[in-house]
Amino acid sequence: MINKRLTFCHENWSLREPFRISRGVKTCADVIHVAINCDQVTGQGESVPYARYGETTESVLDQIEEVLPEVEGGTNPEELLELLPAGAARNAVDCALWDLMARWQGRSVPELFGLEVQRELETAITIGLDTPEKMAKKARMNRRAPLLKVKLDQENILDRVRAVRIQAPESRIILDPNESWNMDILRLVDEELAGLGIDLLEQPLPAGQDDGLREYRPKVPVCADxxxxxxxxxxxxxxxxxxxxxxxxxxxxxxxxVRLRELALGQGFGLMVGCMVATSLSMAPAILLCSGADFIDLDGPWWMAKDREDGFNIQNGIIRNISGNLWGGTEKAEAAVS
Structure with a gap:
């Protein structure tokens, strides 16, 4: 490829309502948009700087600026792994490179990876952290969704979960305390959570402080985030x-x-595919990871007051309008792997 040009910027997307977790509240999504153009063909990617991992908007923009000469000079995704650490900067550039390569070749990213994508997928709908009464109200509004994800902290755990379960008796449920529990809490609530039919517990303990799980045999399976x-x-x-x-x-x-997915499946781990709160451009590449996943949590666009053109249509926990128009290649190429 010749005449390659990389552009990038910070964008702010308003949410339709506040998103509450144990660490705080979000009212908007701050994303980094990357576009790579080569002779009138453009690939794009999006990522979310995350303070939990020591990232800021400015630090991610600086990282992308540092690799601009290499990317414009022809760096491919494998080489990018050596140029940038895992994180939001590499994500946006990597996804833009794959999108560009697919469009340049008149193919799709799934074709390039040899992966299949579905036209519709079930996604979790997130119930943000709130009082049991307000969480019950949100659960009732989304009771037709086949999968709910419930945000928790250390307070009123069982009251909140019971309130959600009563209003959504048929839904599978993931609980996500966002690292706010300890082993004492986990042991105290595990059996009752299993009795409430909870399907998965996502990262209950702080990363780096989870050695207690090694000898622990939970009734509700535990997922590393x-x-x-x-x-x-x-x-x-x-x-x-x-x-x-x-x-x-x-x-x-x-x-x-893709490498992580293949190795994890080979080692016997179950899979969840997740996201940060962002537009459909952040979600679209993750669709390639969903084959074989037991839990899919790609409801980021559902929280947007307004999404990107050609974005996902998410209703009652079902993702539709999955196409290559926004990201990943042409509709014709996508159809070949459906």
């Missing part, structure tokens, strides 16, 4: 977690995410 970024983390998770949550902003893009 903050404890799992790349394939290099898998050895430390064996014997502690039954599932891992793959997020592109943690792996630093699709290249490493």
């Amino acid at each position: 903050e404890s799992c970024h790349t394939s290099q983390d898998l050895p430390a998770l064996t014997g502690k977690y039954q599932y891992i949550n793959i997020k592109l902003d943690k792996t630093g893009g699709l290249t490493e995410a």
Whole structure:
């Protein structure tokens, strides 16, 4: 490829309502948009700087600026792994490179990876942290969704979960305390959570403080989120977690995410595919990871007051309008792997 040009910027997307977790409240999504143009063909990517991992908008923009000469000079996704660490900067550039390569060749990214994508997918709908009464109201509004994800902290755990379960008796439920529990809390609530039919518990303990899980045999399976970024983390998770949550902003893009998925499946981990709160452009590459996943949590666009053109249509927990128009290649190429 010749005449390649990389552009990038910070964008702010308003949410339709506040998004509350144990760490705080979001009212907007701050994302980084990357576009790589080559002779009138453009690939794009999006990522979310995350303070939990020491990232800011400015630090991610600086990282992309540092690799601009290499990317414009022809760096490919495998080479990018050596130029940038796992994180939001690498994710946005990596996804833009794959999008560009697919469009340049008149193919689709799924074709380039040899992966299949579905036209519709079930996604979790997130119930933000709130009073049991307000969480019950949100659960009732979304009771037709086949999968709910419930945000928690240390307070009123069982009251909140019971309130949601009463209003959504048929839905599968993921609980996500965002690292706010300890082993004493986990042991105290595990049996009752199992009795309430909870399907998955996502990262209850702080990453790096989860050794207590090694000798623990939970009734509700436990999933690593903050404890799992790349394939290099898998050895430390064996014997502690039954599932891992793959997020592109943690792996630093699709290249490493596909590698992590394959290795995790080969080592017997169950899969969850997750996201940060962002537009459909952040979600679209993650669709490639969903085959074989037991839990899919890609409801970021559902929280947007307004999404990108050609974005996902999410109703009652079902993602529709999955196409290559926004990201990933042509409709004709996508149809070939459906």
